[in-house]
Amino acid sequence: MKKILAILLAGMMTATAFAGCGGGGSSSQASESKSGDSSAASSDAGATDEMTKDANTVDPSLFGDENNITLKVWAPDKAVSLVKEQVEAFKKAYPDKTFTKIEVIAQGEGDAGTQLLNDASVAADVFSFASDQLNKLVDAKVISEVAFAKTVTDMNSPETITAGTLNGKLYAYPETNDNGYYLVYDKTVVPEDKTAKLEDILAACKAAGKKFIFNCGDGFYACTFAFTAGVKIDGLEEDGVTQKFTQYDEAEAVKTLQAFSKLMKEYKGTFTSLDVAQIASGFSTGTLGAGVDGSWNTTADQDALKDKFGAAKLPTINVDGTDKQMISMFGYKYIGVNASSKFPASAQILAYYLAGETCQEQRAEKLGWGPSNKAVQEKPVVKDSPVLQAIAQQAQNACPQVNIAPTFWSPMGNLGNKLIADETKADDAAYFTKLLKDTIANVRDEA
Amino acid sequence: MIKSYKLRRHIANAIIYVLLAILGLLWISPFVYLLMHSFRLESMTTVPYLIPHQWGFDNYIALFQNSGSSAINFPRWFLNTLVVAIFSCIISTISVLAVAYTFSRLRFGARKKLMNVAMILGMFPGFMTMIAIYYLLKAMGLNQNLIALVICYSSGAGMGFQISKGFFDTIPRALDEAATIDGATKNQIFWRIILPMSKPIVVYTVLTSFIGPWCDFILAKIIMGDARDLYTVAIGLQSMVSPEFINQYYKQFLAGSVLVAVPITTLFLIMQRYYVEGVTAGGVKG
Numbered sequence: 260m261k262k263i264l265a266i267l268l269a270g271m272m273t274a275t276a277f278a279g280c281g282g283g284g285s286s287s288q289a290s291e292s293k294s295g296d297s298s299a300a301s302s303d304a305g306a307t308d309e310m311t312k313d314a315n316t317v318d319p320s321l322f323g324d325e326n327n328i329t330l331k332v333w334a335p336d337k338a339v340s341l342v343k344e345q346v347e348a349f350k351k352a353y354p355d356k357t358f359t360k361i362e363v364i365a366q367g368e369g370d371a372g373t374q375l376l377n378d379a380s381v382a383a384d385v386f387s388f389a390s391d392q393l394n395k396l397v398d399a400k401v402i403s404e405v406a407f408a409k410t411v412t413d414m415n416s417p418e419t420i421t422a423g424t425l426n427g428k429l430y431a432y433p434e435t436n437d438n439g440y441y442l443v444y445d446k447t448v449v450p451e452d453k454t455a456k457l458e459d460i461l462a463a464c465k466a467a468g469k470k471f472i473f474n475c476g477d478g479f480y481a482c483t484f485a486f487t488a489g490v491k492i493d494g495l496e497e498d499g500v501t502q503k504f505t506q507y508d509e510a511e512a513v514k515t516l517q518a519f520s521k522l523m524k525e526y527k528g529t530f531t532s533l534d535v536a537q538i539a540s541g542f543s544t545g546t547l548g549a550g551v552d553g554s555w556n557t558t559a560d561q562d563a564l565k566d567k568f569g570a571a572k573l574p575t576i577n578v579d580g581t582d583k584q585m586i587s588m589f590g591y592k593y594i595g596v597n598a599s600s601k602f603p604a605s606a607q608i609l610a611y612y613l614a615g616e617t618c619q620e621q622r623a624e625k626l627g628w629g630p631s632n633k634a635v636q637e638k639p640v641v642k643d644s645p646v647l648q649a650i651a652q653q654a655q656n657a658c659p660q661v662n663i664a665p666t667f668w669s670p671m672g673n674l675g676n677k678l679i680a681d682e683t684k685a686d687d688a689a690y691f692t693k694l695l696k697d698t699i700a701n702v703r704d705e706a
Numbered sequence: 707m708i709k710s711y712k713l714r715r716h717i718a719n720a721i722i723y724v725l726l727a728i729l730g731l732l733w734i735s736p737f738v739y740l741l742m743h744s745f746r747l748e749s750m751t752t753v754p755y756l757i758p759h760q761w762g763f764d765n766y767i768a769l770f771q772n773s774g775s776s777a778i779n780f781p782r783w784f785l786n787t788l789v790v791a792i793f794s795c796i797i798s799t800i801s802v803l804a805v806a807y808t809f810s811r812l813r814f815g816a817r818k819k820l821m822n823v824a825m826i827l828g829m830f831p832g833f834m835t836m837i838a839i840y841y842l843l844k845a846m847g848l849n850q851n852l853i854a855l856v857i858c859y860s861s862g863a864g865m866g867f868q869i870s871k872g873f874f875d876t877i878p879r880a881l882d883e884a885a886t887i888d889g890a891t892k893n894q895i896f897w898r899i900i901l902p903m904s905k906p907i908v909v910y911t912v913l914t915s916f917i918g919p920w921c922d923f924i925l926a927k928i929i930m931g932d933a934r935d936l937y938t939v940a941i942g943l944q945s946m947v948s949p950e951f952i953n954q955y956y957k958q959f960l961a962g963s964v965l966v967a968v969p970i971t972t973l974f975l976i977m978q979r980y981y982v983e984g985v986t987a988g989g990v991k992g
Contacts, residue, residue: 333932335950336777336778336950336951337950339777364932364934365777365934366932367945367948367949367950368950369948369949369950370948374931374932377928377931378840378844378849378931381844381849381850381931381932382931382932383932536751536752536949536952536953536956537751537752539750539751539953540749540750540751540752540753540953543748543749543750544748544749544753546754553949555949555950556953559750559953559954563750
């Protein structure tokens with residue numbers, strides 16, 4: 260009896276072990292062979308680049324022998340219906356090919372990387388994602404290189420290309436140049452000519468008895484304090500995990516932090532640190548004068564304020580008599596191609612199309628997304644939009660959100676929380692020197 | 707020092723009641739907030755006051771009309787969860803009771819050892835094996851499938867036999883013996899004699915296994931991935947408050963959370979009579 264049981268158990272264990280290996284093994288094999296393909300493709304990159312016909316389509320011969328094509332596309336919910344139309348147009352652009360099925364599935368850009376890393380073999384072939392995920396996607400070898408790197412580089416703004424490049428290779432098709440935050444305000448509270456200086460904005464809000472929201476506790480926003488103070492980031496150290504900072508003037512940096520803290524104290528009750536989700540809500544209840552909000556919330560803010568809605572780049576802050584521009588964190592959105600796609604060439608061509616000029620222009624028109632394509636950036640749809648102009652201007656005063664160490668966010672959030680904390684004395688320079696040093700040490704994980 | 711015993715008792719009671727009242731208030735306040743704000747009409751996300759200014763059913767109506775949107779499909783999620791809950795409830799109830807009966811009434815060689823194995827396995831947190839489970843399901847072609855959820859929720863259920871076994875142990879064996887003399891098989895004894903006498907514990911098992919699928923998040927999320935049509939309410943509701951949707955769906959999220967409570971509460975109200983009885987009876991002799 261015991262023996263039979265033992266044999267049974269052992270049999271079951273080996274069976275499950277094999278089943279596990281079967282699944283895992285095949286997918287890793289697939290990704291290996293696919294990454295081999297893509298490197299082969301990039302070695303004759305010049306050839307494929309010459310075969311791009313225009314800013315949207317390529318020579319149909321690039322499909323190779325792929326036919327009866329099935330692809331899955333991930334796009335954020337708001338874009339799904341538009342992307343579906345674009346996919347239909349894509350099919351028409353290649354009339355000789357048979358597309359069995361191209362599905363478009365709603366998947367938020369913030370979560371796309373995680374979903375892809377969970378199991379690349381069931382993930383989308385072509386997916387939208389935010390720039391901060393690029394590192395881990397490349398590390399895990401789940402994203403293929405861009406097949407038409409040269410053409411894509413020529414078409415898009417240089418900062419999006421730089422942020423999409425790792426180890427000298429372009430890994431994703433730039434989709435937008437707008438993933439950051441900027442100043443939104445109620446025009447009846449803050450006059451349009453008073454949005455240049457943080458002091459003026461706060462004074463206007465206070466006079467009207469309304470609030471100003473800046474999320475000091477979240478590193479994504481709070482790093483503005485450090486960046487404005489001149490403490491900027493410069494990629495990662497060679498170990499690949501430690502954040503590198505640029506040289507900075509400590510006295511100047513401390514003064515800037517003090518200036519921020521002083522303003523927060525002076526406008527206590529007006530300057531509030533709340534989640535950005537509160538901004539649209541605050542506008543709709545009329546308790547908010549202005550706030551620093553993310554570009555993805557633009558529609559909600561506009562709905563709440565209607566024609567009172569105003570947008571501008573982040574204001575300046577007065578440090579010892581000079582107005583310093585606030586520097587923000589700025590990211591981009593990309594379209595990537597899954598390295599384990601069953602139709603790698605078709606996926607590349609679709610990604611090229613979706614990131615192409617026509618599609619970017621359509622998204623700018625219908626969704627208000629700031630384009631990365633240089634030609635579209637010059638079009639009236641962008642030039643005449645105050646929001647896209649504000650975002651574009653802020654992009655000039657920003658650190659790109661690439662190569663961010665995972666330890667970056669919470670010390671920065673802590674810095675923001677300390678600046679606004681009641682017990683912090685704004686004139687205590689020694690305290691801020693220590694705070695700055697601690698923050699950097701914590702980000703670099705040296706504490 | 708207060709001399710009077712009566713006074714002392716009154717003071718002590720007063721302190722205890724005040725403390726309990728405060729705790730009770732704290733405990734119930736999130737639910738009150740949830741319920742009230744699910745009827746709120748103004749504003750988009752949260753508001754800094756407790757009592758909504760405008761009341762209405764709009765959030766509930768929107769929740770069910772929005773099914774056209776590709777990403778948020780609450781009616782579908784609700785139905786998914788209900789189906790999964792019903793099936794895993796039936797299967798796990800039967801398996802839990804059968805296992806408990808076996809360990810309580812039958813005597814066989816590995817009985818003690820198997821009980822120990824089940825006990826030890828139960829001590830490992832469930833999410834430890836989650837990735838392995840995912841790949842096993844994928845190898846069987848069951849990922850992104852509601853059947854997978856039913857399998858996951860009900861297949862391990864038999865290990866939670868302890869409380870039911872405790873209850874069965876309290877039923878006199880003389881009944882079994884009498885039935886055996888009358889020619890009943892073990893199977894017949896289980897269905898005809900033991901089960902009808904074990905209403906409280908059956909109810910308890912039904913309730914616990916029905917609630918599981920409504921609350922599970924991690925496993926369902928891993929299995930479903932991007933198949934939004936197959937989400938259960940737990941994942942669906944969470945996705946409604948993700949940064950992408952929160953501005954539009956926060957109030958609907960509140961309404962959805964209230965609705966999730968409906969089936970569970972209904973079942974509870976119907977069966978609550980037996981519930982306490984079941985827990986205590988099962989605990990008497992473990």
